[in-house]
Amino acid sequence: MTWTMYQLSKHPDVLAKAREEIESVLGNQLYPQATNLSQLKYIEAILQESLRIFPPVALIDREAIIDHEIHDNQNDTKIFISKGTTVLIPIMVIHRLDKLGWTNPETFDPTRFLNPEEKLYRHPYSYLPFSIGTRNCIGQNFAMEESKIMLSMILQRFNFELVPGQNIVPDLKIALRPKNGLYMYISQR
Ligand code: HEM
Numbered sequence: 001m002t003w004t005m006y007q008l009s010k011h012p013d014v015l016a017k018a019r020e021e022i023e024s025v026l027g028n029q030l031y032p033q034a035t036n037l038s039q040l041k042y043i044e045a046i047l048q049e050s051l052r053i054f055p056p057v058a059l060i061d062r063e064a065i066i067d068h069e070i071h072d073n074q075n076d077t078k079i080f081i082s083k084g085t086t087v088l089i090p091i092m093v094i095h096r097l098d099k100l101g102w103t104n105p106e107t108f109d110p111t112r113f114l115n116p117e118e119k120l121y122r123h124p125y126s127y128l129p130f131s132i133g134t135r136n137c138i139g140q141n142f143a144m145e146e147s148k149i150m151l152s153m154i155l156q157r158f159n160f161e162l163v164p165g166q167n168i169v170p171d172l173k174i175a176l177r178p179k180n181g182l183y184m185y186i187s188q189r
Helices: 002-010 012-026 041-053 114-121 140-157
Strands: 060-063 068-072 079-083 088-091 158-162 170-173 175-178 184-188
Touching: 002 012, 002 041, 002 158, 002 175, 012 041, 012 140, 041 140, 060 068, 140 158
Parallel strands: none
Antiparallel strands: 060 088, 068 079, 158 184, 170 175
């Protein structure tokens, strides 16, 4: 939520569109209902894009329990991973590789998650904020719904702007946090 609000404070055009969607889906309703959640498509795309640029779990590892040989078709090379080796999966790097199909990967652009065709150009494992496979995040759907509720209620009620002069640096301490904190001026709308 911190990184999402940071991105929104840097992209007023995205923030304005998000508020338009909240206005049209919720109107004067103060609390989103279950039926509203699937209607908050732009809010969902904002959260997905924020999880791409600053994935809270930015690095995971796996230990090989048997020997593996992986064939890299593109480069016609083989990679050997012997039993007991720890393999690091740098999720934050994977999320920013143009060779996996991310165009302008450094740009915060939620619309990339609104166009189903764009997904076809990306590698199937190019987006891993919740990991993938048998040990992926069991809370991912809950986390997305919870974040949608939280973000739409915050945007409905508050204005926020970054306190100027901060040195905002991502720091990987299990979760990806702002090293020096991230401060905002908050006021009621
Ligand atoms: C934005 C929020 C969240 C993110 C980005 C996230 C991400 C992840 C990732 C990447 C993993 C795989 C870790 C690894 O393989 O080393 C994971 C595992 C897990 N997550 Fe989440 N998670 C989130 C929220 C939640 C919530 C809300 C819950 C519970 C309600 C949850 C429960 C779990 C559990 C139990 C595992 C371990 C699953 C297993 O090993 O079989 N997570 N999460």
